[in-house]
Amino acid sequence: MxxxxxxxxxxxxxxxxxxxxxxxxxxxxxxxxxxxxxxxxxxxxxxxxxxxxxxxxxxxxxxxxxxxxxxxxxxxxxxxxxxxxxxxxxxxxxxxxDTAETCMEPTSAHQDATEAQLTVMRAMQSLNDVERTAVTLFYIEDQPIKKIALIMHMPEGSVKSSLHRAKEKMRKTINFENNYNFV
Missing domain, CATH: 1.10.1740.10 (RNA polymerase sigma factor, region 2, helix turn helix motif)
Incomplete structure (x- = not known):
């Protein structure tokens, strides 16, 4: 439109x-x-x-x-x-x-997802709400930092910090799962 x-x-x-x-x-x-x-x-x-x-x-x-x-x-x-x-x-x-409950309760969408998608999903669930929102808006919805700051009522620097922390948390979660095969 x-x-x-x-x-x-x-x-x-x-x-x-x-x-x-x-x-x-x-x-x-x-x-x-x-x-x-x-x-x-x-x-x-x-x-x-x-x-x-x-x-x-x-x-x-x-x-x-x-x-x-x-x-x-x-x-x-x-x-x-x-x-x-x-x-x-x-x-x-x-x-x-709850993050743990959601991971363990398969839904039809989860059953159809690939293993990589499930790993990313679990990594997303390890984030707090602010980080998850920032990641969703930036990487999934493809919104610019300025727009995310407006939506979340945060300074742009705080959005960038949230994204950085989220990436680090997700990286650690994914590496942990890949190293120990907790899938």
Whole structure:
């Protein structure tokens, strides 16, 4: 979807409360947003679906507050990021998927994954939420540091530090698994 088409759809949502226009925005952003949330939730599909739905509901309700300073995608990711952390706080962090449990519970997506993908997935799960979010946005969503800083409300230097720490943690986790064949 072009920026012009996106702006047109946003304008239709704001000016005439056009639900079909918002539906087109959802169609355009849903796959990437779900992938982002799936990484944040350490593969919890049900929680991802709930968070994605809440994100789009909040975006629809508050679309008039979108000022266009950042891109619509950045604004949407920020809502998703906030929803994730609100849910995490609500569940007191203990109820979110545990890294070890998630690794041991095969889902259909995990069963179809290659061994290398599982190793990377376990390495991602060894990261804290800030590191996992930064890695997801930078390496998976291909977002620039500046945009990640906006989404995460962090200075660019902190994003870079988080990415560096995450790479080191992932490297150690992957090397450990490869050296000891814990697959």
């Amino acid at each position: 072009s920026k012009l088409e996106e702006l047109k759809l946003i304008s239709q949502c704001v000016l005439v409360d056009d639900r079909r226009a918002f539906g087109k925005l959802v169609e355009a952003y849903q796959p990437r947003l779900r992938k982002f949330l799936l990484n944040l939730t350490a593969g919890d599909v049900m929680l991802t679906d709930d968070l994605a739905q809440e994100t789009f509901v909040k975006a629809y309700v508050s679309i008039r507050s979108f000022k266009g300073i950042s891109s619509f995608g950045t604004w949407l990711y920020r809502i998703a990021y906030n929803e994730f952390y609100n849910e995490k706080r609500r569940r007191h962090e203990d109820s979110l998927p």
